[in-house]
Amino acid sequence: xxxxxxxxxxxxxxxxxxxxxxxxxxxxxxxxxxxxxxxxxxxxxxxxxxxxxxxxxxxxxxxxxxxxxxxxxxxxxxxxxxxxxxxxxxxxxxxxxxxxxxxxxxxxxxxxxxxxxxxxxxxxxxxxxxxxxxxxxxxxxxxxxxxxxxxxxxxxxxxxxx
Numbered sequence: 001x002x003x004x005x006x007x008x009x010x011x012x013x014x015x016x017x018x019x020x021x022x023x024x025x026x027x028x029x030x031x032x033x034x035x036x037x038x039x040x041x042x043x044x045x046x047x048x049x050x051x052x053x054x055x056x057x058x059x060x061x062x063x064x065x066x067x068x069x070x071x072x073x074x075x076x077x078x079x080x081x082x083x084x085x086x087x088x089x090x091x092x093x094x095x096x097x098x099x100x101x102x103x104x105x106x107x108x109x110x111x112x113x114x115x116x117x118x119x120x121x122x123x124x125x126x127x128x129x130x131x132x133x134x135x136x137x138x139x140x141x142x143x144x145x146x147x148x149x150x151x152x153x154x155x156x157x158x159x160x161x162x
Contacts, residue, residue: 001042004075008048009041032131036150039128044157046121049074050114053105055161068095068104075120077104079113118158125154 005013016037020030052067053076067074071094081087087107095101108114129151138144 004042004045008045009038012041013037032134036128036131039124043121043124046075046117047158050117068101071095075117076113079116080107080111083111121158125158129154
């Protein structure tokens, strides 16, 4: 999760916090904005990791299985390694050998790694929505409309297919 945070969520969380700071918000609102971005970014990256295994290269705009071919071990494979510890030896050998990619994918099919990754993404999306819903109440309809859009975005992140 730390790698996932550093890869994607750190940019989004710090950007959200920067907006709150520039708007002169309280420290509490700054932290809620940071949390929103953090959890949204984690959910986004986790779904991206799933899509690398479940989407075609045309819909992704990058090669399907791109991460594994580049030796990047993401959440679906990590979850599979929890259920099948013998997969660790394959991962340690690397994925330069296409046979190792096939072996890892065989384990992934037997495991619930993709489903567990989706569930983790949903949990983070819900935490992002909770951060927005924890903001101080406001009577301004435009602000409330924006907040609803931010909450809606949390759902779009986890239901996207591209």
